[in-house]
Amino acid sequence: MERTLSADGTRIAYEPIGSGTPVVIVGGAFSTADAGRPLAGALAELGLQGVVYDRRARGGSGDTPPSAPFREAEDLTAVIEAVGGRAAVLGHSSGAVLALYAAGEGAPASHLFLSEPPFRFGQGDPEDLAGRLQALVDEGRPEDAVTLFQREGVGLPDPVIEQIRSSPMFAGLVPLAQSTVYDAALTAAVSTPTAAMTGVGQPVVILRGEPTFPFLVAAAERLAASMPGADLVVVPESHDHAVDPPATARLVRERIA
Template sequence: MSTTTSADGTTISFTATGEGRTVVIVNGALSTAADAGPLSDALTDAGFRAVVWDRRARGASGDHPDSTPKDEADDLAAVIDAAGGADAVLGHSSGAVLALYAAMRGVPTGALFLSEPPIDFDGSGFGDEMPERLQAFVDAGRPEEAVASFQREAIGLPAEMVEAGRASGQLAALAPLAQSTVYDTRLTLRLKQVDPTLLDVSASVTVLRGAQTFPFLLAASDRLASVMDGAELVVVPESVMHRPDPAATARVIAERLPEL
């Protein structure tokens, strides 16, 4: 495990494995670098150097009060710099939103592989007040309630499923990531009803989604690929219900990332 320092002084933890072209993985909500292990292993097996990292307020990384999407973009820039550059960035879910936002801000991501990004093009999702409500739960020492609200309102899980998670101890296990739910909602709100003119990035873009996934993510992935000039949509049958299949995802990247 290595560390780097983001622009605001926050310590960000990352790990690089393998040799070859460098692919930086950006996790989605309620996950840590450890959760990217299968993707990292598949990329390493495919001949890549894989970099996994804990986004701020997660795992071994630090945090800074009232962090913004810009801070998270700076975190990705710091990881890329510390890794010696990136040939590609693979982002999943909100991690795909972060990868795209960082590229829009000029972070040198290399090729972008965006897996099921939850971009709310139509503005039909949660409201602007949600980050403050989640922060209030965190500040009141009720992290499980922050996670539960995020799962119900941002992810769209049925209330009975969230309560089953509470009964099984899943909410308690996710409670240490509660602060990150505030940042994920701020990030996705930043690209809510995004103006297509803002999606002009210099990197090549591949949007990935499963054939079987949540309707909102299917629509968002297809819409993103259609409004970005030169973007390619790739349907990955092996990826089911918002879970990217590691081997199939690595194969897509290997087929599209030019040899150095």
């Protein structure tokens, strides 16, 4: 992977796949660049350049504490600048929240594709989740931070959490514990999208799968209602908060052609 420097000096790892108009993929909680590679490959097959990157405190990227949501917006801007200075941005889950937040902060995105952003609109926000997660990380308890985020940040039931914790995949989540602090801080700071976010000038497409979780259906519909210029598109091939790469890539190509 290649490296670029964010505004605070943090190294951010990214990788362009294919050639053509760049589309930067912003992953959600617990995801690294690897999670975006199938979508990047599907974009490349359609003549676009899929760009994956590790958000700070993940994978090949660094971290420079203390951090804040605007730091991740700066990271995304640095990646866009590294691949030519302007790009479409496709964010999934908390990555969609970040994409819209960064655009509101002036990130040079040409188009925004927001896949199932988990905006709570001030309803049911966990109290100081980011602070409690950071305390667990600082105490040397990253496993407990992962579990806490899954319970309160994602809303997984305890039986599912225990199943994950006892599975081989859990070991891959533990190194990402610090990143859960940043996801929690971001989604709390803009639980309700700001006027800068809902007023962005770029074309905006809000995506959701069918079926997906009712909370995400409601969030997508409420965001679309707050952004009269945005399109809400159901992608039938995407199921249960997972992105279908070929179908999503086709939609992206149609919209930015």
